Amino acid sequence: MKLKYIISTAIFALMAIPAIAKIDVVATSTDLGDIAKAVGGSKVSVTTLMLGTQNPHAVEPRPSQVVKLRNADVVVRIGMDLDMWVDSLIEAARNSKISRGGRGYIDASENIRKLEIPRGRVDGSRGDIHVYGNPHYWLDPENAKVIASTIFVGLKRVSPSDTDYFRKNYEAFADKIDRKMPEWKSRLASCKGEQVVTYHKTWVYFLRRFGLKEFDNVETKPGIPPSPSHISELISSMKREKVKLIMTEPFYPRKYSDMVARATGAKVVEVPASIGGARGINNYFELMDRITSEVAGALR
Amino acid sequence: MRTLRAFILLLALVPAVALAQTEQPDEQAVSAGRALQLPDISVIGNVLGNFTTNKSFTDRNNLNLNELEIAFQSGVYPGVRADAIVSMEKEESYQASLEEGYLTISELGARGLGARLGKLRAPFGKVNPIHPHHRPYADQPAVVTAFLGEDGLFIQGGSLTYLFPSTTTFINFEGGRFRVGGQSEDDGTETEAEPPGIDDFVSIGRLSLSRAVNELSEVELGLSALHGSGVDPLNASNRDHVTLTGIDLSYQRWPTAFTKLLLRSEYMMHRSNPGGKSDTRSGYYLLATYKPGRYWEYGTRYDNTQFPAPTTGKETGWTTFVTKYLNESTYLRGQFKHSDAPSTGSANEVFLQMVWGIGPHSHALQ
Numbered sequence: 001m002k003l004k005y006i007i008s009t010a011i012f013a014l015m016a017i018p019a020i021a022k023i024d025v026v027a028t029s030t031d032l033g034d035i036a037k038a039v040g041g042s043k044v045s046v047t048t049l050m051l052g053t054q055n056p057h058a059v060e061p062r063p064s065q066v067v068k069l070r071n072a073d074v075v076v077r078i079g080m081d082l083d084m085w086v087d088s089l090i091e092a093a094r095n096s097k098i099s100r101g102g103r104g105y106i107d108a109s110e111n112i113r114k115l116e117i118p119r120g121r122v123d124g125s126r127g128d129i130h131v132y133g134n135p136h137y138w139l140d141p142e143n144a145k146v147i148a149s150t151i152f153v154g155l156k157r158v159s160p161s162d163t164d165y166f167r168k169n170y171e172a173f174a175d176k177i178d179r180k181m182p183e184w185k186s187r188l189a190s191c192k193g194e195q196v197v198t199y200h201k202t203w204v205y206f207l208r209r210f211g212l213k214e215f216d217n218v219e220t221k222p223g224i225p226p227s228p229s230h231i232s233e234l235i236s237s238m239k240r241e242k243v244k245l246i247m248t249e250p251f252y253p254r255k256y257s258d259m260v261a262r263a264t265g266a267k268v269v270e271v272p273a274s275i276g277g278a279r280g281i282n283n284y285f286e287l288m289d290r291i292t293s294e295v296a297g298a299l300r
Numbered sequence: 301m302r303t304l305r306a307f308i309l310l311l312a313l314v315p316a317v318a319l320a321q322t323e324q325p326d327e328q329a330v331s332a333g334r335a336l337q338l339p340d341i342s343v344i345g346n347v348l349g350n351f352t353t354n355k356s357f358t359d360r361n362n363l364n365l366n367e368l369e370i371a372f373q374s375g376v377y378p379g380v381r382a383d384a385i386v387s388m389e390k391e392e393s394y395q396a397s398l399e400e401g402y403l404t405i406s407e408l409g410a411r412g413l414g415a416r417l418g419k420l421r422a423p424f425g426k427v428n429p430i431h432p433h434h435r436p437y438a439d440q441p442a443v444v445t446a447f448l449g450e451d452g453l454f455i456q457g458g459s460l461t462y463l464f465p466s467t468t469t470f471i472n473f474e475g476g477r478f479r480v481g482g483q484s485e486d487d488g489t490e491t492e493a494e495p496p497g498i499d500d501f502v503s504i505g506r507l508s509l510s511r512a513v514n515e516l517s518e519v520e521l522g523l524s525a526l527h528g529s530g531v532d533p534l535n536a537s538n539r540d541h542v543t544l545t546g547i548d549l550s551y552q553r554w555p556t557a558f559t560k561l562l563l564r565s566e567y568m569m570h571r572s573n574p575g576g577k578s579d580t581r582s583g584y585y586l587l588a589t590y591k592p593g594r595y596w597e598y599g600t601r602y603d604n605t606q607f608p609a610p611t612t613g614k615e616t617g618w619t620t621f622v623t624k625y626l627n628e629s630t631y632l633r634g635q636f637k638h639s640d641a642p643s644t645g646s647a648n649e650v651f652l653q654m655v656w657g658i659g660p661h662s663h664a665l666q
Contacts, residue, residue: 051515055557058594061665062518062552063470063510070412070463088665092472094406094414094463096379124658128627223627225595251557253593 023159026068026098027076028083029056030275031138032108032147034284036076038173039151043162044074049086052276055251056135057128057223061085069093072104073158076151079109080135106154108147112137115204127221139273140205141181141288145174180285184292185210191299195241197234197266199248199257202273206291215243218256226256238264245298249273267298339374339382342659344433344629354647363652364390369399369433371661379406399454404664412463416476422453423474423506424524426548426566430666436562436589436623438635438651442603442615443583447544447568449495455480455502470510477503480528495528496608497542497572502528517553522546533610534575542608543571558594562587574609581606583615597623603639613642621651629657 022045027033033048040046049065050056056078066089069075075090075098077083090099097104114133122131137143152170156163188210195215196207201222207214216237220230237243238260246257246268257268271294272278272287281287349363368388376382380403387399402418421429427444444452459476479501503526510520524546532538548566555561567584583605591597603617617639625631635651 053557054554058558060554060560062512063472063508063520063665064512064518066463066472066665067466067468067470070465071467084662088662091381091404091406092463092665094412094461096407099379099406100375101378124627124630 023073023155024071025074025076026072028078028086029138031284031287032076032078032151034275035144035148035173036151038284039148039166039169040155041165041169043159043165044155049089050274052272052274052281053251055249056082056274059083059085061089063092065089066092069098070095072098074098074104074106074154076106076108076154078135078138079107080114080132081130082135103157104154106151108150109135109137110150111146112143115208116201127219128223134201134204136202136273137205139203139291140209141177141184142209143205144284145177148173176285180288184288187292187296188212191296194245194299195243197238197243197246197260199246199252202249203247210292212295215241218246218248218260231256231260235260235263238266245269245295247271247295250277269294269298271295339372340660340662342371342657342661344369344371344655344657344661346433347654348438349652350649351652352647352649354644354649356644357647357649366390367432369431373662376403380404381406408460412465414461414463415458416461416474417458419454419456422448422455422478422504422526423459424448424453424504424526424544425546425568426522426550426564426666428452431663433655433657434663436597436599437601437619437621438633438653439619439637441566441585441601442617442639442641443566443568443585443605446583446605446607446615447495447570453480453495455504459504468511470508472508473505475503475505477501497530497533497540497570498528499530500528502526516555517551520550520552522548524548532574538576540572540574545569558591560589560591562589570608572609579609581608595625597625607642611642615639615641617641629655629661631655
């Protein structure tokens with residue numbers, strides 16, 4: 001009798017495992033990981049491959065990251081050739097669920113309205129430009145909703161029985177963005193039309209959403225360090241146009257931005273472009289709060 | 301000869317590809333390659349100069365296009381990828397040869413089980429599978445040259461790979477049976493270099509383990525073994541069995557977004573029975589590199605190796621190098637090396653290297 005009880009309990013426990021097992025989601029960036037957490041809720045377990053302090057262009061794939069992908073049910077990537085380094089990891093993981101075209105493969109850029117798609121020949125003479133357009137799309141909160149929607153569709157594909165749960169979470173996330181948007185917009189309302197210099201072409205989507213304009217970049221061309229002649233021209237043009245702000249991420253060298261700022265009287269704002277890029281930024285809303293506050297403060 | 305014909309055929313296809321791309325409107329041309337199912341096509345050029353006062357070096361004080369690598373890479377079926385790499389190397393004139401051509405099967409029935417088939421750089425040791433243009437120095441560690449050959453070891457055959465289902469440690473095994481060298485041209489000459497002491501089939505196994513120490517650093521351990529046979533160097537009528545084993549240890553740390561420290565050592569032991577007498581030779585290198593930022597890398601390496609029988613003596617060397625990266629695939633390098641070898645004596649060398657790359661180019665995770 002006791003044996004029967006043990007066996008039936010064990011069978012019941014084994015049957016229950018799939019029901020309580022979480023969907024293993026691996027996101028390349030902390031931003032996508034946070035949005036996946038918001039949509040997946042308690043049904044998913046999310047890990048990320050990058051730290052918020054890393055530059056997504058320059059992540060070196062490591063064998064230990066393959067371990068995370070081997071057992072993953074879902075991978076969420078930035079796409080647009082920004083996180084190309086994840087391709088070798090996916091291949092090494094030998095997990096068909098997350099390989100390109102697999103049920104668990106989510107390219108978060110899929111439904112994004114892409115900016116700065118290059119025209120004409122694309123080669124190294126134009127610097128490190130991306131053939132599918134500027135890939136820093138998550139810095140527009142409206143795009144965060146699109147990302148959440150794409151992740152919702154992907155999670156639904158992997159676990160159709162949880163569709164209603166994921167939909168509710170997606171709608172809650174989108175609703176929260178809609179509620180925060182007026183606050184972010186009003187914070188930057190007085191800055192509308194201001195021209196901004198950025199170290200790298202990271203902030204195009206952010207600036208466009210909030211009515212600011214990218215004036216120029218400290219880099220000569222994307223990924224190419226500034227040359228003396230470019231710095232000199234940049235200083236002249238910034239003075240002429242009275243550009244007051246230089247935006248840069250913490251991992252880029254400050255010396256060029258500081259040099260230009262000293263010569264022009266502009267302010268340098270160092271803001272992270274990803275969650276975890278600085279202390280106290282633990283989710284998407286805190287990231288946008290920080291960026292909008294810093295930019296508004298500098299232009300006040 | 302066959303590989304040369306294949307190369308000419310591939311080159312003939314390139315203008316057609318270029319024409320197809322230029323006929324598209326600008327916006328569509330961006331993704332035309334993928335849409336037309338073209339493979340990723342890339343060219344890597346390696347310009348190398350070796351300057352030395354040691355007159356025993358045959359190609360000294362010249363700056364040459366040392367190698368041109370043309371790669372075609374694409375998925376061919378779900379879970380199957382093909383890599384074809386044609387190399388043109390400077391000998392007396394430029395010789396085209398198929399450097400690598402293989403299929404990688406990512407999932408072979410069971411999760412974690414895969415395979416590689418074709419011609420490839422042998423999965424022995426840490427350095428040998430890495431293409432020279434991806435290495436942080438212009439030359440090759442002396443121990444690799446001594447035991448795997450002047451250009452490293454290339455093989456033809458098939459291997460099975462298995463990624464163990466560990467949740468904390470990367471554990472990967474690759475084992476296979478391959479043929480080395482011995483590819484006869486139509487005129488009977490050999491096209492492939494052979495590793496010392498081996499001239500037909502080899503069995504190779506490699507176990508790679510890697511674990512994150514924390515979010516910013518990682519340690520890797522590799523164990524390799526190779527077994528084959530060749531003509532006994534002391535008695536040409538006999539076959540001699542050779543066993544080569546290797547161990548490599550790497551520590552990598554990425555303190556910030558663009559800085560990186562690499563410490564690596566690789567040790568190889570060569571066992572054979574020339575003339576019926578047991579013989580063991582060994583060698584190693586120690587390597588340290590540091591990237592203080594995105595565009596610069598500094599490094600140093602110490603070499604110490606013996607040679608397979610019957611060569612006696614030991615080669616030692618010390619080299620330092622600095623690399624300026626222009627982008628991911630294009631860089632300039634300067635390197636100084638002092639070495640003492642039985643065949644060349646004491647030598648001071650300066651290497652100047654420029655590697656440039658065009659087109660999308662990738663290699664499997666090493």
